[in-house]
Amino acid sequence: MAAPATQTRPYRDFLTPSLHRRFTDASGYTIALCYFIALWMGEWNNFLDIWSWFPIGPAGIRTLLLFIPALAIYILRVAQWHVGQRNTENPFNSFKKYFFRKSTFSTIAFYTISAWFYSEVYVWTRSSRAQLQYTDNGKHYDRIKLNERPLYFRFMFIALAIAQATVHLWKDYDKINVPGLKPKKERKEESPATESAARSVKLSRELVQKVIPVGAQIGIVVSVTLLAGTAVYFAVLRNYIWDWHYGFAKRLVSLSRTSKPTGLVPYLPLVGMFLVQGTLLTTLWEFANKTFDLYVSQEPLKKDNPITNDSKDPNGSLLNGLKSKKDDVKAIAFWELALITENFLDRRTTIYGELDRKKAPTYLQVTEICLAELRFIIRRISAVIDPNYVGEEVDSKKTVPTPISLIPQISQPIKEGQIKGPRQAPVTPFEQIEYVASNIARSHSSSQNAQNAQMRQVLKKGQEKAAQGAKEIESAWTVWSNKLTSSVFGWPFRVYMRRIAIMVVTGAPYSRISLISNAVTALTNLTVHSLTEDTWGQFQNQVPDIVRVFTAAIHKIDEYVATLQVHWSDVDSLSRPESERKKIPEVEEVREVLREGLERILGAFNEYLRNLGMSVKDLSEAKKAIVRQTQTQPEVEQVRR
Numbered sequence: 128m129a130a131p132a133t134q135t136r137p138y139r140d141f142l143t144p145s146l147h148r149r150f151t152d153a154s155g156y157t158i159a160l161c162y163f164i165a166l167w168m169g170e171w172n173n174f175l176d177i178w179s180w181f182p183i184g185p186a187g188i189r190t191l192l193l194f195i196p197a198l199a200i201y202i203l204r205v206a207q208w209h210v211g212q213r214n215t216e217n218p219f220n221s222f223k224k225y226f227f228r229k230s231t232f233s234t235i236a237f238y239t240i241s242a243w244f245y246s247e248v249y250v251w252t253r254s255s256r257a258q259l260q261y262t263d264n265g266k267h268y269d270r271i272k273l274n275e276r277p278l279y280f281r282f283m284f285i286a287l288a289i290a291q292a293t294v295h296l297w298k299d300y301d302k303i304n305v306p307g308l309k310p311k312k313e314r315k316e317e318s319p320a321t322e323s324a325a326r327s328v329k330l331s332r333e334l335v336q337k338v339i340p341v342g343a344q345i346g347i348v349v350s351v352t353l354l355a356g357t358a359v360y361f362a363v364l365r366n367y368i369w370d371w372h373y374g375f376a377k378r379l380v381s382l383s384r385t386s387k388p389t390g391l392v393p394y395l396p397l398v399g400m401f402l403v404q405g406t407l408l409t410t411l412w413e414f415a416n417k418t419f420d421l422y423v424s425q426e427p428l429k430k431d432n433p434i435t436n437d438s439k440d441p442n443g444s445l446l447n448g449l450k451s452k453k454d455d456v457k458a459i460a461f462w463e464l465a466l467i468t469e470n471f472l473d474r475r476t477t478i479y480g481e482l483d484r485k486k487a488p489t490y491l492q493v494t495e496i497c498l499a500e501l502r503f504i505i506r507r508i509s510a511v512i513d514p515n516y517v518g519e520e521v522d523s524k525k526t527v528p529t530p531i532s533l534i535p536q537i538s539q540p541i542k543e544g545q546i547k548g549p550r551q552a553p554v555t556p557f558e559q560i561e562y563v564a565s566n567i568a569r570s571h572s573s574s575q576n577a578q579n580a581q582m583r584q585v586l587k588k589g590q591e592k593a594a595q596g597a598k599e600i601e602s603a604w605t606v607w608s609n610k611l612t613s614s615v616f617g618w619p620f621r622v623y624m625r626r627i628a629i630m631v632v633t634g635a636p637y638s639r640i641s642l643i644s645n646a647v648t649a650l651t652n653l654t655v656h657s658l659t660e661d662t663w664g665q666f667q668n669q670v671p672d673i674v675r676v677f678t679a680a681i682h683k684i685d686e687y688v689a690t691l692q693v694h695w696s697d698v699d700s701l702s703r704p705e706s707e708r709k710k711i712p713e714v715e716e717v718r719e720v721l722r723e724g725l726e727r728i729l730g731a732f733n734e735y736l737r738n739l740g741m742s743v744k745d746l747s748e749a750k751k752a753i754v755r756q757t758q759t760q761p762e763v764e765q766v767r768r
Contacts, residue, residue: 150422157201162187262382270382282364291348307720308469353398465645468653507631624691629714
């Protein structure tokens with residue numbers, strides 16, 4: 128079968144509309160929450176007043192206005208989402224690497240804009256009883272004063288935005304969990320259409336399950352903001368904020384000459400308003416984040432079919448996604464490939480049949496792209512185990528330097544050491560004795576010898592004292608640093624074996640575990656089903672290379688895990704039993720995916736591999752990898768639970 132001759136559309140032409148549809152679905156739930164908050168803000172003088180809750184009216188206008196703070200969070204998430212967890216050596220490296228990035232300041236800015244707009248909507252919809260007007264008229268004989276209450280109220284919402292942005296950055300809300308499919312031992316053909324009717328109900332339940340656990344976190348964030356923000360306002364910023372605000376306001380309104388803060392009396396109702404509205408705003412933020420996570424992490428399907436099915440060259444568009452330079456797009460393309468090889472028979476057969484594609488047959492390009500992810504694991508581990516390791520790509524580009532022709536040497540090299548001037552050689556025996564004696568006298572009886580000896584002795588003592596002092600300082604610093612690192616305050620600086628192992632095996636700066644799992648699953652499915660679906664019989668030539676790479680990756684992971692050492696500062700690992708310290712769930716997951724894939728491939732092709740060019744040694748190594756992993760399988764399942 129020949130590939131379509133039409134121009135292949137980019138993968139983003141299908142991914143972007145899919146994300147837009149999911150964003151619209153998530154926004155529907157968020158607007159419903161905004162409508163509830165808008166009703167809460169309303170003046171409920173009469174519960175039977177339809178105008179108070181009818182969507183086409185004040186409640187509807189407030190709903191649209193309150194959706195703007197949520198929309199700011201959605202824009203932030205669209206701009207900064209990434210696939211996979213952050214991988215760093217310790218929390219301090221995370222702070223050093225991510226705090227001064229543009230995305231960090233963007234997060235704080237978007238949350239601040241969102242909180243400010245929410246506070247403005249609330250302030251301008253309040254009646255005079257809330258005493259949140261811009262000015263305080265006081266009694267009829269008093270001059271107009273600047274009201275401090277709305278100033279403090281707005282400041283507290285800005286503080287709440289900074290607190291929530293800190294939580295956002297700390298917990299990495301920008302992360303999207305793209306699942307990695309696992310190779311199935313017993314494959315059961317299932318049509319995704321059978322699940323379409325229950326999908327919306329499932330998503331609703333998952334949304335509720337995600338939102339309910341953050342209730343305690345919302346209460347903590349609002350309470351801490353109230354205490355810390357109030358302390359900072361009164362102790363540090365009150366006069367500065369008031370002077371700046373007063374200097375601006377007196378140009379707009381005729382105010383009294385006093386420039387002192389007017390007070391927040393009555394204070395408790397103001398605190399109550401912030402607690403209620405701060406809780407509602409934080410709930411809106413968390414709800415927007417959870418809905419975005421839930422809907423963006425849906426399967427890359429449209430009407431129960433892969434999103435690239437609408438392309439005139441579906442596999443060409445998918446290959447563009449698999450080759451994307453953006454890891455986020457690449458991760459979703461790998462997910463779609465794994466789904467295609469698992470559930471969609473028609474698309475899977477086209478991968479075998481497109482032999483006339485421009486660069487290479489479709490199956491060959493897919494195989495090389497997937498194997499590249501596994502070779503990447505081998506290179507990362509090899510570079511850690513052997514510092515002198517050089518990858519194949521570097522070796523192939525190495526050239527032997529050509530010798531440089533130099534001008535032949537025409538003179539003797541310059542002598543090193545002390546150069547003495549010429550002297551007449553002694554002739555008579557008396558002159559020879561005099562010459563030897565004078566040399567001895569000059570070397571041992573110089574007037575500077577005594578001074579030089581004393582200076583050498585003083586210098587030697589000084590060096591000994593300096594060395595001793597350096598050792599004492601070094602030992603004191605070591606003891607002090609060890610105590611600090613082992614304490615609660617030193618946890619950001621500890622050396623964590625688990626974090627380092629995850630970085631090496633799954634990649635950095637973000638984990639590539641989903642790409643690895645989906646690549647293994649795609650290769651496994653293509654290999655197993657090629658026995659019955661590859662009518663041209665071309666894919667079988669790739670099987671030996673797939674088996675070798677799977678086996679090498681497993682052996683490299685085992686070799687690396689065996690070399691792991693627990694650092695003295697890794698309190699978490701030291702607190703576990705010694706037999707459990709090297710069992711890292713993320714590493715075990717990658718190793719188990721490879722083992723299951725290799726087991727399925729050997730089970731399907733075992734009797735054909737010798738004829739395909741595999742040696743007895745290669746087959747023996749592959750079977751050993753499966754046996755060794757099978758023995759530790761109960762332990763792996765226990766760690767996962």
